[in-house]
Amino acid sequence: MNGIVSLAEADERCGRKAATLGRLMREGFAVPRGFVIANPGDCRWPRGLGQALAGLRPGPYAVRSSGLGEDGISASFAGQLHTTLNVPVAGVADAILRSAASGASAAARSYASRLGQSVTEIAPVLVQQMVQPDVAGVLFTRHPVTGADQVVIEAVDGLGDRLVSGEVAPERWIVGEHGIVEAPRSGALLTEQQVAELVRLGRQIEASLSAPQGIEWAVEGARVWVLQSRPITSKRGSRADDDRPAADPILFGTAASPGRATGRVSVVRGLDDFAEFREGDVLVCRATSPAWTPVLARAAAVVTETGGLLSHAAIVAREFGVPAVVSADDATTLLAGHATVLVDGNRGTVAPSSERPTRD
Numbered sequence: 001m002n003g004i005v006s007l008a009e010a011d012e013r014c015g016r017k018a019a020t021l022g023r024l025m026r027e028g029f030a031v032p033r034g035f036v037i038a039n040p041g042d043c044r045w046p047r048g049l050g051q052a053l054a055g056l057r058p059g060p061y062a063v064r065s066s067g068l069g070e071d072g073i074s075a076s077f078a079g080q081l082h083t084t085l086n087v088p089v090a091g092v093a094d095a096i097l098r099s100a101a102s103g104a105s106a107a108a109r110s111y112a113s114r115l116g117q118s119v120t121e122i123a124p125v126l127v128q129q130m131v132q133p134d135v136a137g138v139l140f141t142r143h144p145v146t147g148a149d150q151v152v153i154e155a156v157d158g159l160g161d162r163l164v165s166g167e168v169a170p171e172r173w174i175v176g177e178h179g180i181v182e183a184p185r186s187g188a189l190l191t192e193q194q195v196a197e198l199v200r201l202g203r204q205i206e207a208s209l210s211a212p213q214g215i216e217w218a219v220e221g222a223r224v225w226v227l228q229s230r231p232i233t234s235k236r237g238s239r240a241d242d243d244r245p246a247a248d249p250i251l252f253g254t255a256a257s258p259g260r261a262t263g264r265v266s267v268v269r270g271l272d273d274f275a276e277f278r279e280g281d282v283l284v285c286r287a288t289s290p291a292w293t294p295v296l297a298r299a300a301a302v303v304t305e306t307g308g309l310l311s312h313a314a315i316v317a318r319e320f321g322v323p324a325v326v327s328a329d330d331a332t333t334l335l336a337g338h339a340t341v342l343v344d345g346n347r348g349t350v351a352p353s354s355e356r357p358t359r360d
Contacts, residue, residue, distance in 0.1 A: 002048030007034040007128065014038050015066030015124040020209070020229050027208060029201075029226050033057075034128030036066060040100035041122045046093060052127070053089060060086040060130045063095035067103055067123035081123065085161060086130055099125045131225050133218035135189045136160030137170060138310040140232055141202045142212040144318060145255055145309065145345075151175045151199045154308045155189050160216060160227075166287040166307030166314070169327045175199050190219075197224060205229050214310065233319050248351060251335065253328030255348035256309055257317035262342045262355050263300035267332050268292075282343055284335050288313040296320065301343035303350055305331045317345075325350060 005014055010022030014036040025031040035052045037045050053059070065081035082102035084095040100122050137155035144152065154170035156163045163170045171189050174182040180192070190198075198217060201224060206213050209229065216228040266281035268274065274295055277283065283299040285292075287306045293316065296302060302317055307326040317324035323345030335341060335350065342353040 003037065003039055003042040003045040004048045004052045005036045005038050007031070007036060007126070010036050013124075015126075016230070017064070017228060018066040018124060018126045021126075021226070024205065024208070024226055024229065029205065030223055031226050032062075032128045032131055034061075034126060037096055037100070037125045037127070039122070040096060040125055045096075049093060049096075053092065056129050059089050059092075061089075061092055062128045062130050063087050063092060063099055064126045064128070065099040065102055065123050066126045083161075085159065092127060096125045096127065099123070131218045131220050131227070133159065133220045133225070135194075136216075136218040136227075137163055138214060138216050139198055139202050140212070140214050140310060141206040142232055143174070144214075144232060144314070145258055149177065150181060151202050152309055153190070153195060153198055154310045157189055160218060163308065163310065164216070164312055165289060166304060166311035166326070169306050170308040170310075172308060194219065194224075201226070214315075233315070249344075249349035250338070250341075250352060251303070251325075251328050251331060251350040253303070253325040253331070253348050253350075254309060255345055256307075256311075256314040256326040257302075257322060257324035257345045259301075259321065259323035260342060260344050260346065261301040261323045262340060262353050264340055265335050265338050267336050268295065269332065282335075282341055284331050286332060287311075296322065301325075301345065303328050303331045303335065303343060305329060 007018060007022050008025050010018040012019050018036045021031050033056055062085050064083045067081055082099045087095045103123050135155050135157055137153060137160050139151060139153040141151055143150045153173040154163055156168055156170050162168045171184045172182060173195050202215055205215055212232045213229050214232050218225045218227055263280050263282040265284055266277045268277060268283060268285045277295050279298045280300045283295060283302040285304055287304050288296060296316060297320060299322055301323040304313060304326045305328060307313055314324055314326055323343050325343055325345060325348050338352050340353045342351045
């Protein structure tokens with residue numbers, strides 16, 4: 001229909017994100033209804049947009065990229081391509097064009113170059129009914145740092161975009177073969193019953209797709225929606241020959257990307273500080289965003305004050321093989337007075353160092 005494909009019929013020509021969601025929808029998983037603009041460069045789709053939207057429930061809508069190279073085994077393009085949430089009917093066409101062209105951004109090109117990938121000028125775009133969740137988040141069917149056979153779930157209240165962007169420290173659950181390994185100490189957003197349901201969901205999707213998965217989910221009332229599923233990507237950092245704990249760490253956080261690196265501290269508070277960042281520095285900041293990808297691609301290591309294991313910054317750091325520590329409170333203040341530090345992404349610590357910059 002005018003270059004528009006129903007999500008229930010999506011295949012590889014619609015990009016991996018849409019193709020995977022279409023497959024899961026056909027297998028009976030709860031996926032929000034939608035459609036795909038397979039070729040936004042085709043001038044026919046605007047004529048069919050109104051009819052396609054009429055086939056969904058009234059807006060708002062989620063408009064997301066579904067790039068042909070996105071959600072792959074070696075590169076997720078996590079956070080690099082444009083998403084717009086809560087889009088009213090009148091804004092859908094413009095949002096489609098923004099998502100379609102986002103592969104040409106400096107951040108996407110820097111990310112692709114670092115991983116030896118290519119980007120396309122115009123990518124397929126997915127339009128779906130917007131979910132208004134009570135709780136949302138991401139789960140990995142294998143521990144993304146250690147590779148252990150554990151399901152890692154991170155959650156925030158409301159929309160999950162704050163978790164994915166790393167703006168907040170999420171609630172975390174880790175579930176192993178014999179039950180819950182880690183849980184929030186108090187005020188949990190999820191019940192143990194909901195955690196068990198998410199674990200089952202993750203295992204079912206992993207079995208269906210025959211590979212460990214990172215899954216975006218949302219709880220709306222009694223229903224758990226599947227918003228995205230992609231293979232877990234990680235360039236596992238090599239462990240140093242001398243893997244003893246660093247002496248006298250000055251900062252503790254969550255180990256988010258394995259490996260150890262020594263580098264000059266570079267506190268970056270915003271885009272205006274990018275010019276001061278040098279190749280091989282340790283990036284220290286409150287949180288990153290896709291616009292920070294060119295800096296992250298040159299970093300020896302990254303330390304953030306917020307975010308979790310499943311934030312885009314942590315995912316990209318693992319793909320780049322850059323050691324990372326997240327949820328390190330007051331990092332920008334505590335590390336500002338240190339010239340060189342050792343970041344241990346295996347243990348989640350940062351220690352002062354007099355060694356010359358290295359990455360193990």
